[in-house]
Structure formats: structure tokens, C-alpha cells
Amino acid sequence: MSQPEHFEMLIIGSGEGGKYLAWHMAKSGRRTAVVERKLIGGSCPNTNCLPSKNEIWSAKVADFVHHAGRFGTVTGPTATDMKQVQARKRGMVEDMIAKHLELYKASGAELIMGTARFIAPKTIEVELNDGGTRVLTGERVAINLGTHATIPDIPGLAAAAPLTNVELLELDRLPEHLIVLGGGYVGLELAQAYRRFGSRVSIVETGPQLAGREDSDVTAALLEMLRDEGVVVHLGVKVLRVEGRSGQAVSLQMRTSAGDQTIEGSDILVAAGRTPNTSGIGLDIAGVTLDERGYIAVNDRLETSAPGVWAIGEAAGSPQFTHVSFDDFRIISANLTGGNRTKRDRLVPYCMFTDPPLARVGLSEAEAQRQGIAVRVAKLPVAAVLRAQTISETRGFMKALVEAGGERILGFTMIGAEAGEVMTVVQAAMLAGMPYTGLRDAIIAHPTMAEALGALFSNLPAR
The missing domain is CATH 3.50.50.60 (FAD/NAD(P)-binding domain)
Incomplete structure (x- = not known):
């Protein structure tokens, strides 16, 4: 067996939270190593979020071309060249991998490509991708394993x-x-x-x-x-x-x-659905407990059952979004330097990139009802938004939930053009504790999609 090499911070997995934690700790002067099995930077820039959005935009362009006539553009026969769709996506991924490697070099964190498994608490053996093994120990360890697509138990699938x-x-x-x-x-x-x-x-x-x-x-x-x-x-x-x-x-x-x-x-x-990548890595040897679904059990500070070991992102049961994994990094890094951040009461937004997209932050009507929270609901069709008419994208609606007896915004949902951007405006108001009247009465640039928030909140029923 190789002689153990000691690091002040040892991170397994280079997904969003893991890589930012590595760069932060290394820049702070801690000897830091990240072990990554395959995807430099994790799944988001390589296989999941960004590649999918890249191809979805190619599909959006194909849809524009298909309906070009209604915008006054005359086209002839067209077809999609999937090889070119792939080439555009792969070019983006290659550029992002190169940028990640630059950031590792600049930070001083060591990126080790190989498969890790625990052989003792805070100690891993790494089977290197290019041959050989290394044994690494960490004063502090962060586990950033991610998830993979679930294959349901269906005969023949x-x-x-x-x-x-x-x-x-x-x-x-x-x-x-x-x-x-x-x-x-x-x-x-x-x-x-x-x-x-x-x-x-x-x-x-x-x-x-x-x-x-x-x-x-x-x-x-x-x-x-x-x-x-x-x-x-x-x-x-x-x-x-x-x-x-x-x-x-x-x-x-x-x-x-x-x-x-x-x-x-x-x-x-x-x-x-998704399955956490927690099997076969020796978490039991590390003293890290899993929950009944196979995710790493953590407290509100993302600490595992093993002292000095944290878990980040999807495998820790965090909401399965890149932006949440990044916030997991902020929680851990803040607490390592004397802070007291937790994952309690996080206001997590999300956006589904259909066309038009679906975005939501806070409560839905169904969730409010299940929790026994009385709300007032305002709705506005996207067709009533002047910006939507200028771009001929009038599908969908906006919906806001405000507490029944007050002015606090409890939730916002939109399916419509630029839904993610409009949702972020409402999220900022919610984070600031702004009453709904602040958005209702704000001067918002015309003609934009967010301008419709004034009309939406004007539709709110009286108390």
C-alpha cells in the first residue's frame, strides 16, 4: 500500500459545491486535494444542466425556423443536423473543462483523477485513472458524490x-x-x-x-x-x-x-428520478451514516455522523440543483471560519427549461393548503403582458401567493417567456421582506416581462 499523504482539506467529488470549496480552501493556504472519478467540474458542465440547456436552445432555434413565416421571414426546406448540434455542445463543454483546469491551477488545489474509497476514517485509497494508487488522509473531509439516473425495476427495462x-x-x-x-x-x-x-x-x-x-x-x-x-x-x-x-x-x-x-x-x-452515488465507497468504514433512502445523513450545518466530515449537494439530500450545491459550499466554508450558517429556511428557486419555461419560488397553492396556511392568490395571463405580445410568446400565466392577513409574499409561479428572470425579481423581494405592494407600485422598465408584476399584484384580492 502507498504511504499516506496528508491534506488539510480532502474533497471527494468535483461537483459544484466540492470544487468551490477546494478553490476557496486552497486559496486560503490550506493544502487541499480533490478526487474526481471522471467529470472535471462535476455533472453540471459536462452531462447535465448546461449541456441540456445548450441542446434545448438549438431546439428553440429549430422552432424559430419552423415558424419563421409568422415573423415575416421566408425560408425553404430545413432540417436539423444533429452532428452540428453535438459539435456546438461539445465545444462549450471543452471550453468549460479548460476553464476549470485553469481555476484549479490558479487556486493551488490538487485535482486527482481516480476512484476513491474509504479504508479508514478520513482515509481513502484512490485507484488512479492512469494507473497506480494513492492513499490520502484529510484533517477535514468533504463528500460531494452526486447522483445518477434511476433505472426503475421494470421487467425488461x-x-x-x-x-x-x-x-x-x-x-x-x-x-x-x-x-x-x-x-x-x-x-x-x-x-x-x-x-x-x-x-x-x-x-x-x-x-x-x-x-x-x-x-x-x-x-x-x-x-x-x-x-x-x-x-x-x-x-x-x-x-x-x-x-x-x-x-x-x-x-x-x-x-x-x-x-x-x-x-x-x-x-x-x-x-x-435519481439515485445517490453512495454505494461501494466505504462510507460505513468512514463512520458516515446514510438515511433510509441511501442519502448521506447530515445536520443543518451539513455535518455527517463522522467528526470532521461534511457532505455537499445531491448525495447529502440537498435539493437537486447546482445553485443549492453552491450554497452548501457557502455554508461549510463560512462555518469553517467561525460562522454559523445553516440550511434551515433556505428560499430555493428553480426553473424548468421547457419553452416556455416554468419557474417557482416559495409555496405553491397545494403546499399552502397542506400546511394549513391561508393565502390570497393573484393570477395574470402572459397574454396580457405587452412584452409577450411583441415577441409572440403569449402562453402561460403568473401566479402569486400572499399571506391572507398581511402583505408578505409567500410564493410565486410563472410559466411563460423569461419566467426564470421574472421569478428572480420576486425572490429578491421575498428575501428582502418587501411587502407585495413594493412590487405592485414599483416603476419597472417598459416593455419587459417583469413589468407585469405590477398588474399581477394589483389583481390580489382584498383582505
């Missing part, structure tokens, strides 16, 4: 070698008929994108609605949008069996309220 978002985003061909198993973020974003590229697309969702944690008016708008674009959506089904092989020919047998049906397709994408 694993044998069909289904695509996950990772493999789909590497295809340089266009699936003839893509069957999407799952109606959440990943499934909806990619279903719409590949429909716009030219694939036939079917979504199979076992739940009664798409985007299961959203209000029914939101999911109804999503369903209408997808069906108008030619995506076939099956809700409330039980998948019985999958046969064939994805990429060649595949069939999915399902039970519906109308009886058993079979869908024939060329490819199948599994987008049915």
Missing part, C-alpha cells in the same frame, strides 16, 4: 439498455420515435427538445399529472403546450414490460384506465 439524459445528449443521430419514461424536469425538457428536432415523442408518466409537485393549473398548461407540439402524453399508467433494445426497436407495454396498450419506438429515455 435494464436489458433494453435505455438511454439516460447522459447518453441522449451524446447522440449525433435523431431518434425516429423517442419514448420518455417520466414526466419530471428532465423528461419534459428533453421530450420537447427532441420533438422540435424532428423526432416523434411519447411521454409515459405513472403519476396522474406531469411535474407532480406543481399545482394542477401549471401542469394543465404544460400538458396543453406539449400536446400542441405533437408530443403524445400518457398519464396514470403502469408500465408492465419493456422489450427490444433502445437504438434499434423497443416496445413498452402499459396498463391504462382504458386497458392495456403497447407503444413501439426506436429509443427509450429513462427520466424517472
